Amino acid sequence: MSAKKRVFTNKKVNYLPRAFITILLIVFLYVSYIFIFHKPSLNFEIKNVISLNEFVISIFEKNSRIKNIDIRLISKDKNFYKFNIDSLIANHELQELNDKKLKLIFNNDEEAISFLKKNDGEKIILKYEISYENLFFDRILINEFDLNVDVSPPKIFDVRTDGYVYLGGIGYVAFKTSKDAKNTYLENGNGGIFKSLEIKKNDYIDHLIFFTCSNIPCKQNKIKIISEDMLGNKVQISRKIKTIKNKKWSNIKIFLDKGMITDKYNEIFNSNLDDFTKEDFLKLNKEERLINETYINSVTSKISAKKLFDGKFKSLANSKVSSEYSELRTYYFKNDDSTILDKQYHWGIDLSSVKNDNVYSANRGQVVLVEKTLGIYGGVVIIDHGIGFYTLYSHLDTINVNKGDNVDKQTSLGTTGTSGFAFGDHLHFGVFLQGTPVDPIEFLDKKYLGIKIFDPYLKFKGED
Numbered sequence: 001m002s003a004k005k006r007v008f009t010n011k012k013v014n015y016l017p018r019a020f021i022t023i024l025l026i027v028f029l030y031v032s033y034i035f036i037f038h039k040p041s042l043n044f045e046i047k048n049v050i051s052l053n054e055f056v057i058s059i060f061e062k063n064s065r066i067k068n069i070d071i072r073l074i075s076k077d078k079n080f081y082k083f084n085i086d087s088l089i090a091n092h093e094l095q096e097l098n099d100k101k102l103k104l105i106f107n108n109d110e111e112a113i114s115f116l117k118k119n120d121g122e123k124i125i126l127k128y129e130i131s132y133e134n135l136f137f138d139r140i141l142i143n144e145f146d147l148n149v150d151v152s153p154p155k156i157f158d159v160r161t162d163g164y165v166y167l168g169g170i171g172y173v174a175f176k177t178s179k180d181a182k183n184t185y186l187e188n189g190n191g192g193i194f195k196s197l198e199i200k201k202n203d204y205i206d207h208l209i210f211f212t213c214s215n216i217p218c219k220q221n222k223i224k225i226i227s228e229d230m231l232g233n234k235v236q237i238s239r240k241i242k243t244i245k246n247k248k249w250s251n252i253k254i255f256l257d258k259g260m261i262t263d264k265y266n267e268i269f270n271s272n273l274d275d276f277t278k279e280d281f282l283k284l285n286k287e288e289r290l291i292n293e294t295y296i297n298s299v300t301s302k303i304s305a306k307k308l309f310d311g312k313f314k315s316l317a318n319s320k321v322s323s324e325y326s327e328l329r330t331y332y333f334k335n336d337d338s339t340i341l342d343k344q345y346h347w348g349i350d351l352s353s354v355k356n357d358n359v360y361s362a363n364r365g366q367v368v369l370v371e372k373t374l375g376i377y378g379g380v381v382i383i384d385h386g387i388g389f390y391t392l393y394s395h396l397d398t399i400n401v402n403k404g405d406n407v408d409k410q411t412s413l414g415t416t417g418t419s420g421f422a423f424g425d426h427l428h429f430g431v432f433l434q435g436t437p438v439d440p441i442e443f444l445d446k447k448y449l450g451i452k453i454f455d456p457y458l459k460f461k462g463e464d
């Protein structure tokens, strides 16, 4: 018996050339990609619609050099509008266009405006050509895509208003817009902007805007209503608003006792100053006041959709108004009426009763701010009553609600005191509409609230 011998072939395979070829191929493909096939890319940050507003292109380019970019809008009838982007590109080095964003702006270009207006509602083509060179070739990249033109702003119609406000009071305007309205607001000309309450209907949007012109008449006795669509197409109309000057704001002089005011300063800033100057007073009365009012404005600017309040607002029971809204206060040091230290308006009413009297919420709402020490305001509670209306309670000694609490009319909030920049025990009561302080007196009057707020609101909610 002979054992079968296994035969092993012992061919030697040399893998080296194969690996070498593979590496060579990879290198070749990589080099080809970079130097032959690699091309710049260009993206438009617009969806499918173009308006008269600027739009942005971003250009990404690597290992090639862009020589020229040509962007055109071409209409159905082959008319075109060419962007002048040479000047835009001139601001950048062409070689440094990597991932650059360029803003294309129509500005007041008559040609662009008439081109887009002529094609409003139509389809056009956006075509671009980029000529570039890489290591081996000069090339041109051409691409195009469809765009819809929309240069029509929303329409505003059926405008209704009673056409007047009282000084420091509330006004309203109700109207409809077309459904494309995305941002609709009112400008009072005095820096105040008021957003609209909206109800979307099948064919239109119903709007109601409550506004105030603050403690002065609306600028030129009118208001502007502005409505923008998603593309920034904007329409603006104005309406006459008469301001009825049914009251006169008071001016008072306040003479400050240096000792008392130094104590207040030290209490508010937690300091131990003993020599008190005009600059110290301005730091307290002007700078700190502005910081506090800016903060209060930001808290009271939001519109909560649901109206929580009803009936008249209730102020501090059995109290007297010791200071009115919009009172202009001129400050002096005691025994020196030659130097005016500062002038400030009083953006609420001061109500005095007994020491540490109970403070109740003026109406139904939600507590949105509780601060134990808010600068010159001291202990503060702010309640959101919905649809843009807020009340503020300041100089409180104690506070017994928390942020987020829902309160009814006459829910206990705390007690009056002298916290913040207050001397005698009193409640500072403020009412705000979308960040602007209004005269609280109007809110204590049921008839006034009915005419200016509840009736227009009911009509707005009940309309079909």
Ligand SMILES: [Zn+2]
Binding pocket: 323, 346, 348, 349, 350, 427, 428, 429
């Ligand atoms: Zn006050």
